[in-house]
Amino acid sequence: MLVNVRLQPYRLVVFLGVFILVTIALYGLSGRSWLISPAGAEYDRTAGLSGAVSHDGSNTELLEADQFAWPFEYSTVSNQSLFCEERFGLGYLDNFSQRSAEYCTAESASRMTCFSSITETKTRRKDAFCIAGPATFDLDQHKFVLDCSLRDLIPDELNSGLPRFINLPGYWYSTGPKYIFSTAVSFATMQGATPSSTIQASPVTIVLKREDEYKNIWHALLEIFATFMTLDILRMAHNPATKAPFIQPSDFSNTQVLLLDHLPDGPYSELWHLFAQKPILRLSDITSSFPLEPGNIIVPLAGGGNPFWQGDWNLLDCTDSPLLRAFSRRVLSYYQIHDPPKQPDDPLVITYIDRTTKRRLVDQARLLDALRLRHPTIQLNVVDFAQLPFAQQLAVDRSTDILVGVHGAGLTHGMFLPRGSALVEILPFGLKHKGFLNMAAMLGHAHFSAESVDDRTQTSARGDWQADDVYIPQGAFLELVEQAIRKKMES
Structure with missing residues (x-):
């Protein structure tokens, strides 16, 4: 009996030690992050995670959740409802980063990956952005040229919410991928070109057209905010061919913004340099004397596709937004x-x-x-x-x-x-x-x-x-x- 009494404190210490170790292991398992909803339901980053899609439409190896790491600027703890997280929180970035497809055939020398998300549930509106390359700039056409033969998406891709190329979204003021591709990008098939397995060439050109309300702080900031989220998603998502992120912060020093509109710079144009450190370009700047070096192009999420345009007329129960807080901190820091x-x-x-x-x-x-x-x-x-x-x-x-x-x-x-x-x-x-x-x-x-x-x-x-x-x-x-x-x- 004396032996049992003496062993009880020892057993208690062992029990507590094991409990602590198990708890730490569970929270750190696979490096995954969790968001807890008020009702206690967990926001699981892997829920609905589909396999990456290769250029021929077949599913490749499933990417692990920690390959979609959030940029460090975002906090990873929230007590939001699922709706709030997927509209204004980290779930928004997750959903975008996990739904993409290759839009060029395997024989094409260029690659074009487009990402999509359904962020307006009533109308099932599909927002999208794309990264493509290598792209050259044709001075005669005054357009980017991609060696890309567009492929048809397979049923699984369409059912997941990815739009056909002809259905890429356009927004007010003739902005968004629909208008950028129709006015500034040409698709051609070049004989003898070697297919590219990567979209990581330098430099990077962000091609966009601004809204006419360039002096309006709400309109202007939501455009810049949308491009920021585009780049964050590209930092999270991994190219299936390389297993590396599509974009990394080190690329920003060799990134430039090309504005297709003819508007003045405006009071907020300096903020484009938050992520594009090279000078801002206009089409008129690209000449035979100052050609554009071949590289990648990004057609970003348009300002009209920013989720913060949604819910203006309804009272929401969202009490936090990691997206908004991160954007605010970045602007103040800049x-x-x-x-x-x-x-x-x-x-x-x-x-x-x-x-x-x-x-x-x-x-x-x-x-x-x-x-x-x-x-x-x-x-x-x-x-x-x-x-x-x-x-x-x-x-x-x-x-x-x-x-x-x-x-x-x-x-x-x-x-x-x-x-x-x-x-x-x-x-x-x-x-x-x-x-x-x-x-x-x-x-x-x-x-x-x-x-x-x-x-x-x-x-x-x-x-x-x-x-x-x-x-x-x-x-x-x-x-x-x-x-x-x-x-x-x-x-």
């Missing part, structure tokens, strides 16, 4: 924006977005004076972001506690506020837009909104919410902003 030091007695900073052309706030000066009078200790800044360089706009964002404005693209600055800030949105009469509310929730911000009280403020010939000024009574305005002030004071 401009080397650092948070100003905070002291306990610092005043609360409210930034009011000053709209000067349309959708202005009626009696704006009077309302802001009333707010200052009611709260003399706050620091109220009235900012016309359009008059500031983008880096300075970001610095304003990071010093802001509460961002206030009439509904519009200026509220995109909520992307860059410190976590735990507040957005105050004044909506035009009858507008039920939920986009900035959903964005705020995904970034950990509070959101407060109110509609203008009537539609008697028509100030444009069109008479619509996009152009008309908005009116809100002084009492309602003060109460709206004070909700945000109370929330910040409590935190």
